[in-house]
Amino acid sequence: MNREKRIEIFTRLRDNNPNPTTELNYSTPFELLIAVILSAQATDVGVNKATDKLYPVANTPASIFALGVDGLKEYIKTIGLFNSKAENVIKTCQLLLEKHGGEVPDNREDLEALPGVGRKTANVVLNTAFGQPAMAVDTHIFRVSNRTGIAPGKNVLEVEKRLMRLVPREFLLDAHHWLILHGRYVCTARKPRCGACPIEDLCEFKQKRDYQ
Incomplete structure (x- = not known):
């Protein structure tokens, strides 16, 4: 996957959710x-x-x-x-x-x-x-990174390091949240909702489905 495609992917994810955050409740x-x-x-x-x-x-x-x-x-x-x-x-x-x-x-x-x-x-x-660029790779981010081709890797640490290197800098702070939410609600494990995916045409997954 080239840099231009990654820029377009994260531009669309940002357009869909300009201020992403964790779904855990906290105030401090x-x-x-x-x-x-x-x-x-x-x-x-x-x-x-x-x-x-x-x-x-x-x-x-x-x-x-x-x-x-x-x-x-x-x-x-x-x-x-x-x-x-x-x-x-x-x-x-x-x-x-x-x-x-x-x-x-x-x-x-x-x-x-x-x-x-x-x-x-x-x-x-x-x-x-603390607003520091960091990538907490869980099962959702690991799956999305590999399935889409954004940052494929054999293990969590490899994917984390590739994301930190390959995600365009302007998106780095919020990329963790965009990827986890995308994996949780759209690019799900068993039935990825390719038909409802905003980056379907950019994704390099070879077994796309029409699930909405």
Whole structure:
């Protein structure tokens, strides 16, 4: 795929959604960090249901840490892997209080040192909370990048690095959100809605379907 085609793809995605953002509910970098930790192998809808009850009660490192593991579990027990997630969140809150003055760090090294925070979570926080160009490659972005030909790669890290290199700079800040939403609602796993796709004529997928 050449640069001109990529520019046109992201121009259309931007025209359709000029101000994309995460579907996780949050109002501070800390709330976003916790929501993203909780979202591993869970839906944004499921996480929002839990945090909509949790955050009015506790939405700072100190207040969530005060709940303790068992107290936190009561709020997040509807989310998959809630036992390990509760332990990670409490440990993360403790580290934020002890090492970062209760603030979420805005750099990859410190973020990835937090329990439950891997590269993908760090990328979401850096991009969405701090406005840094970053690409959090999940299953949707991995699928869209490979299927369309925008940035094919054999693994998540390879796709991330190619996207960072190949996405035109003017689109880089929001590309993560455009790609994930496109994969979630249009370029779906089993039945891609090619007939309703705004970039169908630019996509290099060889098995296009007419699903609307």
